[in-house]
Amino acid sequence: MRKFFLLVLLATRPTAAEDSSLVAYPSGYRQWIHVKSMHIRPGHPLHHLFGGVHHIYANKQAREGYRRGKFGNGATLVLDLLDARDDGFAVTEGPRRMVAVMHKDSKKYPQTGGWGFEAWRADNRKDRMVGTTAAAQCFECHAQRKKNDFVFSSYRP
Amino acid sequence: MRKFFLLVLLATRPTAAEDSSLVAYPSGYRQWIHVKSMHIRPGHPLHHLFGGVHHIYANKQAREGYRRGKFGNGATLVLDLLDARDDGFAVTEGPRRMVAVMHKDSKKYPQTGGWGFEAWRADNRKDRMVGTTAAAQCFECHAQRKKNDFVFSSYRP
Numbered sequence: 001m002r003k004f005f006l007l008v009l010l011a012t013r014p015t016a017a018e019d020s021s022l023v024a025y026p027s028g029y030r031q032w033i034h035v036k037s038m039h040i041r042p043g044h045p046l047h048h049l050f051g052g053v054h055h056i057y058a059n060k061q062a063r064e065g066y067r068r069g070k071f072g073n074g075a076t077l078v079l080d081l082l083d084a085r086d087d088g089f090a091v092t093e094g095p096r097r098m099v100a101v102m103h104k105d106s107k108k109y110p111q112t113g114g115w116g117f118e119a120w121r122a123d124n125r126k127d128r129m130v131g132t133t134a135a136a137q138c139f140e141c142h143a144q145r146k147k148n149d150f151v152f153s154s155y156r157p
Numbered sequence: 158m159r160k161f162f163l164l165v166l167l168a169t170r171p172t173a174a175e176d177s178s179l180v181a182y183p184s185g186y187r188q189w190i191h192v193k194s195m196h197i198r199p200g201h202p203l204h205h206l207f208g209g210v211h212h213i214y215a216n217k218q219a220r221e222g223y224r225r226g227k228f229g230n231g232a233t234l235v236l237d238l239l240d241a242r243d244d245g246f247a248v249t250e251g252p253r254r255m256v257a258v259m260h261k262d263s264k265k266y267p268q269t270g271g272w273g274f275e276a277w278r279a280d281n282r283k284d285r286m287v288g289t290t291a292a293a294q295c296f297e298c299h300a301q302r303k304k305n306d307f308v309f310s311s312y313r314p
Contacts, residue, residue: 030190034212034214037210037250038249039196040247053196089198089199089200089201089204090198091198093195156250
């Protein structure tokens with residue numbers, strides 16, 4: 001009986017993917033508005049993290065946040081990182097390298113400016129690259145943007 | 158009386174901007190979905206026309222067109238061309254250079270695959286770069302894409 005109880009406990013324990021403090025995958029973000037883009041090349045100080053072409057996408061709440069300079073709960077930003085294929089004459093987009101997300105929920109993430117951070121490798125929605133290490137992996141850098149509600153990008157008209 | 162009549166005729170004659178065969182400026186296209194992007198550098202055969210970073214945007218009808226491989230009337234695609242600022246380590250977006258449009262209307266544009274073409278210089282909505290010369294300026298190149306309904310881009314998932 002005791003053994004059975006333990007098994008039930010193990011089976012119902014939330015896995016990392018179900019942990020409610022983790023940021024959810026931003027399904028449908030390719031239909032959100034496109035904020036701006038950038039191509040980070042070898043030699044750039046952030047190349048090891050964000051090397052390639054990236055596009056920033058914003059959901060409706062985040063779009064409003066760019067206007068106000070302050071993002072409300074529910075605002076979500078995606079950095080969609082793709083391989084950059086450069087033949088010397090043109091740079092085109094290769095396969096996806098990472099989907100990185102900032103999701104505003106001031107109650108859940110008071111330690112990191114009200115933002116939850118996560119990143120998924122390539123198109124694999126289960127391969128989380130941040131998990132519970134957002135403070136060190138993401139916020140250490142974003143903290144410098146306090147005046148902009150910790151967001152680096154601004155909306156390109 | 159005759160002079161008055163002539164003045165009335167001149168005053169009511171449609172200007173180029175009012176000509177119904179001309180493609181309308183795609184107001185609000187920055188809120189449409191982002192299809193894909195590319196950076197055309199010096200030395201590329203299309204650099205004189207499309208040098209810089211460009212993003213392709215699609216309205217709802219065009220989004221459906223990418224799925225079907227055939228675009229219905231009303232489908233509109235925008236090529237948003239920006240200056241590319243390259244410091245050797247990163248390429249960022251500079252000012253807008255051109256807003257180029259393909260608008261599907263098979264009745265209006267039977268000579269050019271059912272597509273109307275136009276381009277505006279930078280952010281100036283009155284400075285048309287194509288006007289009535291779409292057949293030579295645009296379609297000569299797009300014609301090679303007949304199998305894809307004369308569209309070069311495909312939607313990047």
